[in-house]
Amino acid sequence: MKRIWIPILIVALLSAFRDDGNFFRPWPEKVYDFSNELQFKERVALGRVLFYDPILSADSTISCASCHLQYTAFAHVDHALSHGIHDSVGTRNAPALINLAWHSHFMWDGAIHHLDMQALAPISHPGEMGSSIQDVIMRINRSGKYTALFLQAFGDEKATGETMLKSISRFLSTLNSNQSRYDSVMRHETVFSPQEKRGYSLFRKHCNACHTEPLFTNYQFVDNGLPIDAKLHDYGRYAITHNPDDSLRFKVPTLRNITYSYPYMHDGRFENLSEVLAHYDHGIVIRNSTHAKLKRGIKLTSAQRVDLMAFLLTLNDKHFLFQPELGFPMK
Numbered sequence: 001m002k003r004i005w006i007p008i009l010i011v012a013l014l015s016a017f018r019d020d021g022n023f024f025r026p027w028p029e030k031v032y033d034f035s036n037e038l039q040f041k042e043r044v045a046l047g048r049v050l051f052y053d054p055i056l057s058a059d060s061t062i063s064c065a066s067c068h069l070q071y072t073a074f075a076h077v078d079h080a081l082s083h084g085i086h087d088s089v090g091t092r093n094a095p096a097l098i099n100l101a102w103h104s105h106f107m108w109d110g111a112i113h114h115l116d117m118q119a120l121a122p123i124s125h126p127g128e129m130g131s132s133i134q135d136v137i138m139r140i141n142r143s144g145k146y147t148a149l150f151l152q153a154f155g156d157e158k159a160t161g162e163t164m165l166k167s168i169s170r171f172l173s174t175l176n177s178n179q180s181r182y183d184s185v186m187r188h189e190t191v192f193s194p195q196e197k198r199g200y201s202l203f204r205k206h207c208n209a210c211h212t213e214p215l216f217t218n219y220q221f222v223d224n225g226l227p228i229d230a231k232l233h234d235y236g237r238y239a240i241t242h243n244p245d246d247s248l249r250f251k252v253p254t255l256r257n258i259t260y261s262y263p264y265m266h267d268g269r270f271e272n273l274s275e276v277l278a279h280y281d282h283g284i285v286i287r288n289s290t291h292a293k294l295k296r297g298i299k300l301t302s303a304q305r306v307d308l309m310a311f312l313l314t315l316n317d318k319h320f321l322f323q324p325e326l327g328f329p330m331k
């Protein structure tokens, strides 16, 4: 009797793990889940108003949203390098802000370890918002505009550095994208077209090791073989750890909404995805830090590139890009 069951079991197991795109990949646990906080909703609402308010910058010209626009997945598409206060040009491309509650480190080099601390960096950066927490808190408390919002969110109408940073991070934790075509396929609500399915297989084979489903990043720091930019001298993770092994390693970015968040890479060097695929095909620089998986390049025929591109398009999430709750707060 038992002999009959073993082959049936093997077939059942194999079909459950078959890579045909119909196998649901569960999402990992969030790193940040604030939703149990009693005033969570009020904190998110306050953080959203602050995110869109130029009051956070020294001369009230730049808001977080100046560099992180919703309809480009909260990236900054006009510029390779971000532009901040007094027309100053930064040294890195503003990344898309997607599913941040799952990140354990922030910034291209992982300089920030906690979501609550994230807003401090741009506020006090002389080339971004050029201000300081003390000045921002003074402007907020003086404006009168925020008393009711802080009272509802924290039981005190006076803002402090802590409550301001907390409310912004609560809002950031709601920038969640999980309604793409890819997600619908994984939820068995629809199926991939034959072309998307071919693209998905190529993706699983060549890209998924770093841009890992379902978040499309493994949050590791990796050197993907970009030629060194002689002007920027950006050594990535090395600046934080001073470990020579971390030289030229940058955080793997998510590929969700990728067609909206151009230009690409930490310095915005590539305008479009064809240039990115050309890099992986024949542009990779081989050095000690280059990831082993990339040392021989990712060679794709032009038909395969089209298929892969069709798959990447399924990662676009219009719901996220136009979700009213994430946009500019109307009164």
Ligand code: HEC
Pocket: 051, 056, 062, 063, 064, 065, 066, 067, 068, 082, 083, 084, 085, 090, 092, 093, 094, 095, 096, 097, 100, 103, 105, 106, 107, 108, 109, 118, 119, 120, 122, 123, 127, 128, 129, 168, 172
């Ligand atoms: C002048 C443009 C600019 C402004 C204004 C700005 N940012 Fe950014 N943001 C950037 C750049 C550039 C980076 C990447 C910096 C780096 O890696 O060193 C970044 C990184 C981030 C990250 C990390 C994302 C990740 O995947 O690691 C978050 C979160 C973020 N910004 C939120 C904010 C918030 C909140 C504000 C407002 C308080 C803000 N930003 C204001 C340009 C800007």
Ligand code: HEC
Pocket: 096, 203, 206, 207, 208, 209, 210, 211, 221, 222, 223, 224, 226, 250, 251, 252, 253, 254, 255, 258, 261, 263, 264, 265, 266, 267, 273, 276, 280, 291, 293, 294, 298
């Ligand atoms: C070995 C790990 C690894 C593999 C494999 C890999 N990537 Fe990347 N990818 C990275 C890293 C790291 C970056 C960021 C590098 C930087 O900016 O310095 C990146 C950046 C990108 C970007 C730019 C994203 C943005 O927001 O700027 C795209 C697009 C991209 N990869 C697509 C792909 C595709 C498509 C494949 C498969 C053909 C692939 N990658 C394979 C590690 C990898």
